[in-house]
Amino acid sequence: MPDPAPSSSRALRVRFAPSPTGFLHVGSARTFIFNWLCARHNHGTMILRLDDTDVERNTEASVQSIFEGLRWLGLDWDEEYRQSERLELHREAAFQIQKKNFAYRDFTPAHTGDSEQSNAQGAWLFNPGMRELRREESDRRAAAGEPFALRYRVPRGEGRVLRFTDGVYGPQSKLADEVEDFALLRSDGMPTYHLASCVDDADLRISHIIRGQDHLTNSFKHLLIFEGLGVDPPQFAHLPLLVAPDGTKLSKRRHGPVVSVTTYRDAGFLPQAFVNFLCLLGWSPKNDREFMTLDELTGAFTFEGVNRANAVVNFTDTDPFDPKAVWLNAEHIRALRVDDLSRLVQPIFEQAGFHPSPEKLHAVTPLIRERIKLLCDAVSAADFFFVDQLVPYDPAELIPQKGDAALALRVLQTAEQVLATTPFDHDSLDKALREAAASLGIKAGPMFQPMRVAVCGRKNAPPLFETLVVLGREVCLTRIRQAEERLQTLA
RNA sequence: GGCGCUAUCGUCUAGGGGUUAGGACGUGAGAUUCUCAAUCUUAAAACCCGGGUUCGAUUCCCGGUAGCGCUACCA
Numbered sequence: 001m002p003d004p005a006p007s008s009s010r011a012l013r014v015r016f017a018p019s020p021t022g023f024l025h026v027g028s029a030r031t032f033i034f035n036w037l038c039a040r041h042n043h044g045t046m047i048l049r050l051d052d053t054d055v056e057r058n059t060e061a062s063v064q065s066i067f068e069g070l071r072w073l074g075l076d077w078d079e080e081y082r083q084s085e086r087l088e089l090h091r092e093a094a095f096q097i098q099k100k101n102f103a104y105r106d107f108t109p110a111h112t113g114d115s116e117q118s119n120a121q122g123a124w125l126f127n128p129g130m131r132e133l134r135r136e137e138s139d140r141r142a143a144a145g146e147p148f149a150l151r152y153r154v155p156r157g158e159g160r161v162l163r164f165t166d167g168v169y170g171p172q173s174k175l176a177d178e179v180e181d182f183a184l185l186r187s188d189g190m191p192t193y194h195l196a197s198c199v200d201d202a203d204l205r206i207s208h209i210i211r212g213q214d215h216l217t218n219s220f221k222h223l224l225i226f227e228g229l230g231v232d233p234p235q236f237a238h239l240p241l242l243v244a245p246d247g248t249k250l251s252k253r254r255h256g257p258v259v260s261v262t263t264y265r266d267a268g269f270l271p272q273a274f275v276n277f278l279c280l281l282g283w284s285p286k287n288d289r290e291f292m293t294l295d296e297l298t299g300a301f302t303f304e305g306v307n308r309a310n311a312v313v314n315f316t317d318t319d320p321f322d323p324k325a326v327w328l329n330a331e332h333i334r335a336l337r338v339d340d341l342s343r344l345v346q347p348i349f350e351q352a353g354f355h356p357s358p359e360k361l362h363a364v365t366p367l368i369r370e371r372i373k374l375l376c377d378a379v380s381a382a383d384f385f386f387v388d389q390l391v392p393y394d395p396a397e398l399i400p401q402k403g404d405a406a407l408a409l410r411v412l413q414t415a416e417q418v419l420a421t422t423p424f425d426h427d428s429l430d431k432a433l434r435e436a437a438a439s440l441g442i443k444a445g446p447m448f449q450p451m452r453v454a455v456c457g458r459k460n461a462p463p464l465f466e467t468l469v470v471l472g473r474e475v476c477l478t479r480i481r482q483a484e485e486r487l488q489t490l491a
Numbered sequence: 492g493g494c495g496c497u498a499u500c501g502u503c504u505a506g507g508g509g510u511u512a513g514g515a516c517g518u519g520a521g522a523u524u525c526u527c528a529a530u531c532u533u534a535a536a537a538c539c540c541g542g543g544u545u546c547g548a549u550u551c552c553c554g555g556u557a558g559c560g561c562u563a564c565c566a
Contacts, residue, residue, distance in 0.1 A: 106564085123562055124562075124563095174495070178494055178495095179562095182563090192565085193565070214559090215561085216495070217561040217562080218561070238496090241559070241560075245502085247559070277503095286504090289514095308497060310558080311503070314503080322503085322516085324516045369529095381528095447525075458527095459526060462526095
């Protein structure tokens with residue numbers, strides 16, 4: 001083991017340690033974010049460690065998908081490790097723990113029964129006979145090749161109380177007698193999660209372990225391992241879990257793609273909005289602020305702000321995203337500069353089969369910025385700017401509320417004349433079209449609605465004059481003439 | 492079953508021995524506007540239950556209940 005003498009003033013080092021058994025899950029992403037916030041807030045070191053000791057379930061594809069997710073979040077890390085490359089360290093540590101008599105060999109065959117049933121009568125603590133096996137016999141059986149698991153020799157019968165102060169949950173204690181003799185090494189010689197994790201945390205001089213609350217009770221075991229290793233344990237801080245509306249822990253199996261961060265990315269969430277949303281789940285700056293930039297989050301982050309109850313991510317079958325996440329995303333979109341939004345939305349239009357020039361897109365962007373909640377909404381909000389031919393619409397939509405086809409036709413004919421002769425800028429069009437309405441003896445509404453439908457192909461669209469300007473005179477005139485023809489078909 | 496953790500509007504949360512229990516999302520109504528959106532105003536909506544401590548508990552303590560987690564040679 002490396003230098004085991006940490007000082008209380010050692011540098012802050014935190015780690016995010018996902019096991020690559022699938023895509024990056026929103027709960028994991030949140031754990032990563034809180035670790036990152038803690039690191040950056042305290043000018044510490046952020047470490048990414050892939051806990052990939054479970055060869056059965058780990059895949060390289062998962063590793064890639066985790067990187068993909070993290071890259072999208074846009075949060076960095078300073079050091080990177082793979083647990084599978086540190087196997088020797090773990091084995092050596094296990095050997096040292098055993099040597100110090102903090103662990104013993106258990107030759108009992110692996111437990112295969114239904115664990116629920118075996119737990120029904122009470123907690124299993126250790127396999128009788130194995131804890132007290134004489135050293136010589138244990139050595140002999142091991143030398144003879146008999147498989148064994150290495151178990152921690154949890155202190156018993158001395159009333160020992162295990163204690164630590166959690167950064168979120170406060171003082172924690174548990175009777176050592178109630179902790180089972182957990183495994184350190186499996187009978188195939190591979191380290192368990194508990195061992196590998198603690199050995200690496202010690203070796204990497206992790207100062208704060210920030211992880212999901214599902215590890216809260218595991219921390220007592222980890223305390224014991226650190227003791228066996230002869231190092232001071234790090235500080236612990238557990239985060240409340242993210243749960244589904246039914247209260248169960250978010251899981252890939254039960255809840256599907258809604259728990260994958262790539263689902264949010266693909267739906268057009270902004271990473272900063274997603275991060276903002278996740279931070280607000282189980283944490284509060286306590287000042288009623290909700291919309292926050294990464295810098296603001298970093299500045300405001302403290303463990304005191306972390307809530308202790310699980311947080312529900314509110315999705316349904318029809319709507320996979322929490323309404324608050326969507327709202328925050330809209331807020332972040334509105335906060336974007338036109339340049340940036342325009343650049344983000346470009347690939348989305350490309351995917352949808354539109355190929356707007358950057359200039360045109362730049363002109364369209366301000367018209368849709370306040371009208372979209374997700375980036376992908378941009379296509380349905382602005383497609384009419386980029387098509388050659390409007391998709392057919394119901395000509396009846398051209399007729400204003402209190403009017404008839406004849407009025408609509410007069411409006412369009414008047415509009416056609418105005419558009420043909422007026423300078424094509426916002427203010428001129430505004431003035432000329434309002435005057436035209438007045439000359440027809442109608443209000444702005446009945447004047448603009450037929451025009452809007454004619455030009456956009458639908459009733460709900462961005463403001464008319466801006467739209468006309470972006471579309472350009474020729475396109476507007478063409479579409480208005482087409483609308484007039486469509487109107488004829490009604491009569 | 493054992494152990495641990497948790498409990499404020501539907502959801503995310505603030506608060507805390509005496510408050511009209513605050514904000515936000517969502518929902519309803521209204522205002523504004525050329526539609527939509529945005530914006531503004533407004534309404535409905537919460538302290539799990541029972542004991543105790545106290546002049547007074549939603550807040551502190553205990554119990555119950557419920558939920559979650561751990562209870563694997565998974566992580």
